[in-house]
Amino acid sequence: MSISRDCPICGTPSSNAKIFQKENIDESRISGFSYASRKEPEYMCHELVQCPACDLVYVSRPPAQEELASAYHVADYDSSEEAADAAQAYILAMDPVLKQIKRCDSVLEIGSGTGVLLDLLKARGFSELIGVEPSSAAISAAPDHRRGWLREGIFKEADFAPESFDLICCFMTMEHVQDPMATAQSAAKLLRPGGAFVTVTHDYRSFVNRAMGKRSPIIDIEHMQLFSQTSIRELMQRCGFGNISVKPFVNRYALSYWMRLAPMPSGLKRALKQATHAIGLDKTKIGLNVGNTLAAGYRLND
Ligand SMILES: [Zn+2]
Incomplete structure (x- = not known):
């Protein structure tokens, strides 16, 4: 069952939006992996439209929230x-943000996976670490020392005390939530004054994503919206965050992983995989700007 929605950032009616990508869903190919992170691209998507006012690309007829929640709950996990x-x-x-926030004590990560980022934030001095993650597979894959930080389920503001965090991270997750404004507004309420809400989103306007078009891994059935630098900034502004920054950054992954994402025929992919493995190149880490964008906004003093 699907419900119709207008632009989830600015409310401009979806009837004013233009088609960005036509629906491409093959029910027979939907698997547990369709809702996993960092999977092989399937090039399936709901119909995506582009908001003429705030630049957001979004699904105007998303599946119901309960369907999404259960899809993520059972999503497989394979990407440590x-x-x-x-x-x-x-x-x-995030380094500039960590230097600028008022305190570095408590952090909430929305969509934490196995909590690997929380480990790195612990090393930066955070002592109260909480990750919310809908995938039970991700939580069972977490090492023992992180298990106590993780809560299984969909993020709900009511589960936390107002003004109780110095940092709230939502990385590669804003694309997946039903209501990105509600998520960001909740973050604003849960932050202490001087704290920061930080997101990592894909940028559909980045060079790589424009060049790949509908073969870009961001064109995906799990994405309920796609941001550009303009639209993520708009979201931060509308939620009242101050001192907003929006910057693309470089990702470093093994060559074998970049090849998995690349839009190539699977036969060619296999051949390249074997060739790079044979000469020991497949594990080489390569840094690329693929349009991932880090945005930060600060909760101002009231
Ligand atoms: Zn809009």
């Missing part, structure tokens, strides 16, 4: 090395 690589890139990109 890539998750570690991603977290290293995030902590580097």
Whole structure:
């Protein structure tokens, strides 16, 4: 069952939006992996439209929230090395934010996976660490020392005390939530004054994503919206955050992972995989700007 929605950032009616990508869903190919992170791209998507006012690309007829929640709950999980690589890139990109927030005591991560980023934030001095993660597979894959930080389920503001965090991270997750404004507004309420809400989102306007078009891994059934630098800034502004910054950053992954994402025929992919493995190149880490963007906004003093 699907419900119709207008632009989830600015409310401009979806009837004013233009088609960005036509629906492409093959029910027979939907698997547990369709809702996993860092999977092989499937090039399936709901119909995506582009808001003429705030630049957001979004699904105007998303599946019901309960369907999404259960899809993520059962999503398989297979990406520990890539998750570690991603977290290293995030902590580097976040450095200016960590230096600017008022305190570094408590952090909430919305969509934490196995909590690998929380480990890195612990090393930066955070003592109260909480990750919310809907995938039970991700939580069971977490090492023992992180298990106590993780809460299984969909993020709900009511589960936390107002003004109780110095930092709230939502990385590669804003694309997946039903109501990105509600998530950001909740973050604003849960932050202490001087604290920061930080997101990592794909940028559909980045060079790589424009060049790949509908073969870009961001064109995906799990994405309920796609941001550009303009639209993520708009979201931060509308939620009352101050001192907003929006910057692309470099991701470093093994060559084998970049090849998995690349839009190539699977036969060619297999051949390249074997060739790079044979000469020991497949594990080489390569840094690329693929349009991932880190945005930060601060909760101003009331
Ligand atoms: Zn809009």
